[in-house]
Amino acid sequence: MPEISVDVHIGRSVTEVYDFLSDARNLELWFSGVDTVAESAEPAGPGVAHVYRFPGRHRDQLLQCVAYVPGEHLVFRGDRMWNLLGAQTPVYSFTLSPRRRGTLLRLTVQCRLAGGLTLLAPVVAMAWRRDLPRDVRRLGERLGAPHCHVIAAPRRVRLPGPAFTPAADPTAAPAALTQPGPQVRPEPRPQVPSGPHPEQHSEPRPASVPAAKERATRPAA
Template sequence: MPEISVDVHIGRSVTEVYDFLSDARNLELWFSGVDTVAESQGPVGPGVAHAYRFPGRHRDHLIQCVAYVPGEHLVFRGDRMWNPLGAQTPVYSFTLSPRRRGTLLRLTVQCRLVGALALLAPVVSMAWRRDLPRDVRRLGERLGAPHCHVIDAPRRIRLPVPPLTAAPPTPKPGPAWPAVPPAPALAPAVPPSPQVRPEPRPAAVPAAQERATRPAA
């Protein structure tokens, strides 16, 4: 849904600006979103519906003030208009606030698009962004304030989003193995003691020989 706003400072009081805007028949005098408004035999003012013709259309539709706060706010809504690509419903909003030397007026246009017309939203926004500054200047001329100052409406600011840093992968828990007890401390190795070999015994001497060798007493 395209939504375009423009602010303008008009050197007239809030009461004068509100009284002029609240009469839907005055829209055709300055607003590019309204081609003609039929004269009404009934009362005029907030809440009254008027037959009007949207630019480029060959049949009449209704436009009505659907919300208003005296001296502060006005909302006009047109009938839903169909075509082979879908439908559109225009909504025009006026917000007024007093200033020391006049009135600050914010004009907001919303166009509700249905069907394939939603694909043309950028084109519709571009057209309104081009036409609204000229419209509010014509409004100032109609109110006798030709030197109105057009102020760019605040735009929606999108803060930059820092890139997401990849978090380190979380290790998956493995199977719970039983705890292994620590190995017992080993005693220090003792070097083996040297083996003492017994001295070899002399060979046995035969008894006869032993007796022969003995000296005689």
């Protein structure tokens, strides 16, 4: 399932960029992942579906808006498309954040592949890495942005990892050096009773162990 992302700075306000992107009919003007979009009277918003054609296909598909946060986030998901090798489902995500001289846009393309198409995932990822920089530059041209340049090269998107912990800090010492080892408790020393125990000499001592060798007598002072 290849996921490719690219960051671009566009010299227009967040409102202008978002309004242009949220209208699915504008996708065919700049985005290589959409060939045509049929006219629709429905306003932009979550759940709205548009009839479109994926490049290289002659059958109409539905492109649905599955996430819509005005001025921040926008996601379109296409229908699952089948062929002799398998199926693919395209997902296009736009994340915007304001900057002093415009808008920072992150465009992410995700292709969910099934069947034999999973073997072509590297080829699909390579095609998107080639096309996305051209797409975002065309977007800047359509918006008439005076400044539009790619900040980060297309790259694979990593899934969010576990929450940060001090042990995960790469500058921290290894866990084996920072964590204390197992505590070893010393064995208790046997206590010698001060006087004879009533049960200590209940049985007779063996004849082979004379009592005189157990405790040496001190010479008289």
